[in-house]
Structure formats: structure tokens, C-alpha cells
Amino acid sequence: MIKNEFFIDYSRCIGCEACVQACGECDTHRGVSLIHLETIERRDSVQTAPQVCMHCEDPICAQVCPADAIKKTPDGVVQSSLKPRCIGCSNCVVSCPFGVPKYQIDVDQMMKCDMCYDRTSVGKKPMCATVCPSGALTFTTMQDIQRTRQGVPVNEWKFGAEVVHTKVYVMVPPEMTRVDIGLIQIQTTAAALPSDPYDVALMLES
Amino acid sequence: MWGLLATVSLIGGIYIGSRGLRDFDPALVSYAGATLFAAFGLAYRFSMWLRRPPTRLYWYRGWQIFTKRGSLGKNLAHLFEIFMSNFIFQRFIERRSHMRWTAHWFLAWGCLLAGAITFPLSFGWIHFETATSSQEIYRAFLFGIPVGQFPVHSVIAELAFNALDIAAMMVLIGVFTALWRRGRDHGAMAVQQFADDLMPLILLFAICVTGLFLTASTHLMHGLHYTFLSQLHAVTVIVTLVYLPFGKFFHIFQRPAQLGVDFYKRAGKEGEQAVCIRCGNEYGSRMQMDDMKRLQAALNIHYQLKDGSHYQDICPKCRRKNLALTQDSMWKTLVEKGEGS
Incomplete structure (x- = not known):
């Protein structure tokens, strides 16, 4: 059986928000969109970036969970917290290196992208990858992505001294084997900008 | 026992x-x-x-x-x-x-x-x-x-x-x-x-x-x-x-x-707030972030960055932005080397 994998290419995102709308259609978290779509620096750039759960091999969110509420399926998909167990502490939210889990205050539970498990567990594409028009989010075979893209997929990340392997791949330039994360600051930040009550970019940012 | x-x-x-x-x-x-x-x-x-x-x-x-x-x-x-x-x-x-x-x-x-x-x-x-x-x-x-x-x-x-x-x-x-x-x-x-x-x-x-x-x-x-x-x-x-x-x-x-977590969160809200070192916005209680650093050390999670800062001090939103910027910088490096187009 041909195995599909999930690939992210942030640079392809056009910020259309189709993924955000489609995410809420997923049956496992109906009505709640769990994908993140960031505007990188609205004042200076039109760049946007989607973020799904990367489904780490050894999820840090699960390691820091006091209730042992975050579990991985045998096929490597890290699920939302178990409803009977999650105590809403948000350890996972503030510890995830990818900034993925969302704490839902109304139901006092952490929810996160589960790669549309109702769909992917039966061979269908996740909702976001189904609707993404630019290929920023793609669910296909390794052979297909290698054939059609300039970059190469990698799933090894380094956050300081912490090396994280993920089920989801990111597209990087050829010959690169790992993504080393450092703190990247572009232009000015919201906090450093002069106060301007009519700055639409800032209003949208907050 | x-x-x-x-x-x-x-x-x-x-x-x-x-x-x-x-x-x-x-x-x-x-x-x-x-x-x-x-x-x-x-x-x-x-x-x-x-x-x-x-x-x-x-x-x-x-x-x-x-x-x-x-x-x-x-x-x-x-x-x-x-x-x-x-x-x-x-x-x-x-x-x-x-x-x-x-x-x-x-x-x-x-x-x-x-x-x-x-x-x-x-x-x-x-x-x-x-x-x-x-x-x-x-x-x-x-x-x-x-x-x-x-x-x-x-x-x-x-x-x-x-x-x-x-x-x-x-x-x-x-x-x-x-x-x-x-x-x-x-x-x-x-x-x-x-x-x-x-x-x-x-x-x-x-x-x-x-x-x-x-x-x-x-x-x-x-x-x-x-x-x-x-x-x-x-x-x-x-x-x-x-x-x-x-x-x-x-x-x-x-x-x-x-x-117990409810009391922890209440105490966190009343106390000092953690400020993201990237965007300068508050994103949680200082107590929880400090506890997370201790917890990560106990779990052998090493988030200290090369520049001496700690990844825990970056808010989740900035972490997501940072990922895209990192990928971007990888391509930029390639272009600067003249290997890309």
C-alpha cells in the first residue's frame, strides 16, 4: 500500500485561510478550527504561515502533561488530550516547540490538530491539505513530493540542544538534513513599534 | 508500599x-x-x-x-x-x-x-x-x-x-x-x-x-x-x-x-506575567514558565538556544512565526550562495 505523508512548505502559503475554514469541518473536532495561520510581520510583509501539529516521535506535549492525557496512535498521530483526563493546565501549550496545542477555555481542555484522524485513518487526506490551493500543505507520497518540488523534505528539528523528529515533513533546500531553530527577528516587533491607534496592521496582528 | x-x-x-x-x-x-x-x-x-x-x-x-x-x-x-x-x-x-x-x-x-x-x-x-x-x-x-x-x-x-x-x-x-x-x-x-x-x-x-x-x-x-x-x-x-x-x-x-490546577492558574494570573523575548507580549504566568524550565530540565528537554536565550521564553505565536522564518532563511542562504534561483 502506498503511504501518504504530510508536507509543509511555509513559503508557498498565500494566506487564503481555506485551511482554517476546512479544519473546523473535521469530525473529530467539529466546529473548532485547530490549525494556526500566522501573519509573519503584517506591517512589513505579506508572508503568512500555516501550522499543523507536526506529530513528534516523542511528543514534548505528552512528556510535560501531568495527567498523562496525550496519547499517540500506533500509526504515529498525536491525538488531542483525552477528555476524561485533561485538567487544562496548558503545560502542553507553552512547551510545544511548534506552538501547536490550543487550550479551549470553555471546555477546559487542550485540543490540537489530530491530522483529521477520522479521515487519514481511512486513507483520506486531511481537510487542510485537501483544500490548500498552493501546496503549502500537502498530503501525498514521498515519491510524488520529490518528483514535483525543488526542495527536499526533512523531519528533524533542533531547538537549542533539543533534537525533535516529527511525522510531518517540512520542505527545505536540497542537501539540508535538519532545521536548526534560532530566534529570528525581522524588522520591528509590535511591542517596539510607536503607538499608533490607527495602524490597521497592528490591529489585525493583535 | x-x-x-x-x-x-x-x-x-x-x-x-x-x-x-x-x-x-x-x-x-x-x-x-x-x-x-x-x-x-x-x-x-x-x-x-x-x-x-x-x-x-x-x-x-x-x-x-x-x-x-x-x-x-x-x-x-x-x-x-x-x-x-x-x-x-x-x-x-x-x-x-x-x-x-x-x-x-x-x-x-x-x-x-x-x-x-x-x-x-x-x-x-x-x-x-x-x-x-x-x-x-x-x-x-x-x-x-x-x-x-x-x-x-x-x-x-x-x-x-x-x-x-x-x-x-x-x-x-x-x-x-x-x-x-x-x-x-x-x-x-x-x-x-x-x-x-x-x-x-x-x-x-x-x-x-x-x-x-x-x-x-x-x-x-x-x-x-x-x-x-x-x-x-x-x-x-x-x-x-x-x-x-x-x-x-x-x-x-x-x-x-x-x-489544584485551577488554584495554580489563579495564582499565576495574580502574579508576575511572562513576557515573550521576541514580541514583547505577555503570554502566561512567570511562575508557570519558570516551572516549565525546571520540569524540562528534569525531563532532559534542553531548550537553551545558542545565543544564550531560552526557547521557553518565546511565546507560542512567535514560535510558529519563527518556524516559517527559519525555513525562509534556509532558502535565502542558498540563494546568497548562488545555488538557487
Whole structure:
């Protein structure tokens, strides 16, 4: 059986928000969109970036969970917290290196992208990858992505001294084997900008 | 050690509470035995759970904040408030879905009612006797002390004699509602597992149905097959008690941690806030971020960055932005080398 994998290419995102709308259609978290779509620096750039759960091999969110509420399926998909167990502490939210889990205050539970498990567990594409028009989010075979893209997929990340392997791949330039994360600051930040009550970019940012 | 301690304490409690086993009903010894096993398993698993660094952190922090000098009165009032909301009415489940709440509320309160009756009965802590002066009067004893009496043909008597049937009906409402939801909700169907999600419902169903069979045998069938049915009922209860520490039911004992976390979050909000080193915005309590750094060190998670900063000091939003920028910079490096286009 041909195995599909999930690939992210942030640079392809056009910020259309189709993924955000489609995410809420997923049956496992109906009505709640769990994908993140960031505007990188609205004042200076039109760049946007989607973020799904990367489904780490050894999820840090699960390691820091006091209730042992975050579990991985045998096929490597890290699920939302178990409803009977999650105590809403948000350890996972503030510890995830990818900034993925969302704490839902109304139901006092952490929810996160589960790669549309109702769909992917039966061979269908996740909702976001189904609707993404630019290929920023793609669910296909390794052979297909290698054939059609300039970059190469990698799933090894380094956050300081912490090396994280993920089920989801990111597209990087050829010959690169790992993504080393450092703190990247572009232009000015919201906090450093002069106060301007009519700055639409800032209003949208907050 | 904690498992043995819990078991020995319960044996002591049974011996003392039943006045040296004088009030202990030998017919219920199998229930008491299975409960002792469950007590061992629960205490063992609970102590193992508390040994996990993040659990231990919240256990100590929760108690530390709750018992803080000068705040105990305020904390007790808040505890009562969240106990009513989270435990009695289970509002947070209602907000997830009404059907889920209906199922859970009936399951929870049916089980608690049944437990409140059967455990003291099987331990010999409560027992009933006919009054020596009249066969029409029933007397109730708690730890051998008379606590009340009622006529055998009264509303109170009917409620007392049928309390377990009422509990069984409540549990069955919960079981059927839960099965209905689990059989129709595509999301639940995708992630549910037999051992974790369906097995507990099957066990509760078996206990309720066999228990109701006993009532039916007594009142409708002149005691037909009563001995067999009572043994069958005992088997279902014993299997459930043995399963208690290992399956989904363990969440009953984990869940109170939610109350401790509530105090932790309140204390965090009142205290200093952590500020993201990238965007300068507040994103959580300083206490939690400092605790996370200690916790990550205990778990061998090394988030210190090359420039000396700590990844924990970056807010989740900036982490996401940073990922895209990092990918961007990788391509930029390639272009600057003249290898890309």
C-alpha cells in the first residue's frame, strides 16, 4: 500500500485561510478550527504561515502533561488530550516547540490538530491539505513530493540542544538534513513599534 | 508500599468499622475482597502517577498555593464554588455537548450512589435489623450505632430497599446515551478504542442488568435462579473492581487534580506575567514558565538556544512565526550562495 505523508512548505502559503475554514469541518473536532495561520510581520510583509501539529516521535506535549492525557496512535498521530483526563493546565501549550496545542477555555481542555484522524485513518487526506490551493500543505507520497518540488523534505528539528523528529515533513533546500531553530527577528516587533491607534496592521496582528 | 498501606488501612477500617467483624456479612466477603484488591491497585497506580515530574509539580504547587497563609479562607470558598460547578453539576462537560453531559452525569451519579451503598454494606459499616419489638420496623446502624428506623411499608423503606435499582436505572440511562453517541458521532468513532471506551460501558451494563435481574427474580419470579443470578452479579462487580485501577475508571481519582490546577492558574494570573523575548507580549504566568524550565530540565528537554536565550521564553505565536522564518532563511542562504534561483 502506498503511504501518504504530510508536507509543509511555509513559503508557498498565500494566506487564503481555506485551511482554517476546512479544519473546523473535521469530525473529530467539529466546529473548532485547530490549525494556526500566522501573519509573519503584517506591517512589513505579506508572508503568512500555516501550522499543523507536526506529530513528534516523542511528543514534548505528552512528556510535560501531568495527567498523562496525550496519547499517540500506533500509526504515529498525536491525538488531542483525552477528555476524561485533561485538567487544562496548558503545560502542553507553552512547551510545544511548534506552538501547536490550543487550550479551549470553555471546555477546559487542550485540543490540537489530530491530522483529521477520522479521515487519514481511512486513507483520506486531511481537510487542510485537501483544500490548500498552493501546496503549502500537502498530503501525498514521498515519491510524488520529490518528483514535483525543488526542495527536499526533512523531519528533524533542533531547538537549542533539543533534537525533535516529527511525522510531518517540512520542505527545505536540497542537501539540508535538519532545521536548526534560532530566534529570528525581522524588522520591528509590535511591542517596539510607536503607538499608533490607527495602524490597521497592528490591529489585525493583535 | 502505598498499595500495601492502602490495603492494610482498609482491612483495619473494615475490622474496626464492623466492630471486630460482628456486623460483617460473610455473604459479601467476595465484594470486600475485590475492593481490597482495587484499593491496592488504585494506591499503587496513584503513587506511580504522582512520581511523574509534571504530576508531582502540580501536586506540590497545588497544595502550596491552597494552604498559603492568609488565603485559606478565600481558597476554601473558591474550592466550594468549583467543586459545585465541576463535580456536582459537571458544567465543563455540558459545554462539550449536552448528550455527553447527560451520559456522564447519569453514569457518574448512578455509580456514586451505588458505591455509597455497596461499599459500606460489604465492609459491615452499615447494616439493617428488624426491631425486636416489632417485625414492621426496620432499624439502620452505622458502625454499630443506631442511626434511624422506619416502617417496612413506607416510602423511605421503598427508597432504601430499591436504592440500588434506582442507581442501576441511572447508570443504564447513561450507558445507553453514551452508546448512542458513540455509535453516531463520526469523530468519536474514529478515535474510540474498545478497551478504553467501550469496555467500561459494557462492564457497567453487565452490573446493572444482573443487579436488576435479582430484583426481578425476587418480586416477579418467586426467586427463580436467585443463587445463580447473585453469583453472576458478583462476578460482574468483582471484574469491574479489579479493572478499576487500570482502565478508564482511574480518571475518577485523577480528576480532582483539575481543582489544584485551577488554584495554580489563579495564582499565576495574580502574579508576575511572562513576557515573550521576541514580541514583547505577555503570554502566561512567570511562575508557570519558570516551572516549565525546571520540569524540562528534569525531563532532559534542553531548550537553551545558542545565543544564550531560552526557547521557553518565546511565546507560542512567535514560535510558529519563527518556524516559517527559519525555513525562509534556509532558502535565502542558498540563494546568497548562488545555488538557487
